[in-house]
Amino acid sequence: MAILNTKQTLLELPHLKLIMDVSTRWNSTFNMLERFLEQQPAIEATLLSKDLKKNFKDVYTMSEDDISTASRVIEVLKPIKKVTTILCAEKSPTVSLIHPLKEMLLQQLRVIQDDDGNFVTAAKEAMIKDLEQRYTDHTMKLFLHESSCIDPRFKAMPYLDDAAKEEVYKSLAQKSEDVVNTIQMISKIKTEKMDDDEQPNLDPTPPLPSMSSSSTSALTNTEASDANSDDSATPCKKSKSALQDLFGEVFVTCVEPAVSLKTRIELELVNYKSTQNMPLDADPLLWWKQQELNFPLLSTLARRYLCIPATSVASERVFSTAGDLVSAQRSLLSSDQIDRLIFLKKNMV
Incomplete structure (x- = not known):
């Protein structure tokens, strides 16, 4: 290590340690190769030094072809390093990124360069085969599509055809309706429970005192006389207010017909599809908070989807x-x- 530090100083390279590949740690192969190419002059000078050869009989170095292959492997692994870094974020939604990032990686890996060579081509084919087998279940795939659709950055879904997009929007409409019905049912149960808890425990109404026969007959005669007097009286009509008398025939109160929940959701989806896509570096949670009044039903669904971590x-x-x-x-x-x-x-x- 002391010899490497000396060579790094002479070659004006940063004093950094070499990185080892770990099978259980993501991107460790990329980090190892990147650090090796960065420190390659110092490493080769260290391997050729006399002090090192005294302790080690056989010293192996990489050929020019090996170094060229390592450079191409780094170019292939660089997008994967970026993808894993993005998906490991903690303070931003990540579940909506899974399927767009997968499609992007497959599109890039399918491009074969002239200088790839057999090793790099085989590595690309292996990664393509592994990625194509992931998230193939229809339920899981539909969920990932819904998560991307509810994210204003990826709602265009350019990697899907029109039929698949229509299926996603229909599924979102049904999920939104189910969520609203569930919330209303839970709210109703809580309200009924609160009413039951707050209702006082009243004693039964005590019985009325008994009346004598003479009092009963007197009361009956009194009620009969009151009824006769009411029938003979002229009924009074309820007078209109001044505003009703002046504007009653002009300003008629119109009650709009109630719109069903399904229709409201469909209208929100139509308006949501017509909005512009957000910039990729914007915050979708902040967008939904600002648009909550315009999309009250979809915003509730968005909170349930976008809170799910990708990893x-x-x-x-x-x-x-x-x-x-x-x-x-x-x-x-x-x-x-x-x-x-x-x-x-x-x-x-």
Whole structure:
């Protein structure tokens, strides 16, 4: 390592360690090859030094063809490195990116360059075969299409034909209707439960006191006389207000017919499809918050879709953070303190 540092200083290269490929770590092959090509002059100078040859009899170096192949492999793996980095984001929606990124990778990998060579061509074919087998289930594929459609950045879905797009929009309409009905049912159940809890426990109404026969006959005669007087009286008509008298025939109150839930959803989908696509670097969650009044039904559905993470990296990072916090020097931390520290670590700006 000391010899490598010396050569890096002489060649004015950054003092960086070499990276090893790890089968369980994403992009480690790309990182290893990229670091090797970056430090190639220092590595070759180190392998040719006399001090190293004293300790090692056989020193293997890469040929020009090997270095050229490594450069082409890096170009092939670079889009995959970008895709995995994007899908590992924690503070932006990622589930809507899965299918567009898959189609983009397949499109790029199917392009065969003249200088690819047998190794690079075989690597591309292997990656294409692996990607084509992923997300082939119809239910999963439809879900990914719906997630992309509900994202204003990818709602155009250029990788689908018209029939597939129509299927996605019909499925979204049905899902939106189901979500609204479920929310209304839950709200109704909660309201009924609250009414039952707030209703006071009243005692039964006490019985009325009994009346004598003379009092009953007197009351009957009184009611009969009141009825006769009411019949003889002239009924009074309810007078109109001044506004009703002046504008009653001009301003007639019209009640619009109620629009069904299915029709409202279809209207929102039509208006949503007519809106412009968002820039790729914009925040779809912020867009839906700003358009919530224009699309009240679809915005509810968007929150349910766009909150789903594309990978489990976020949860795995929490475990890694816990491993960094708990050590031999901090073994007396309680579980509550560890939870608070992890919360501050993951939520501090």
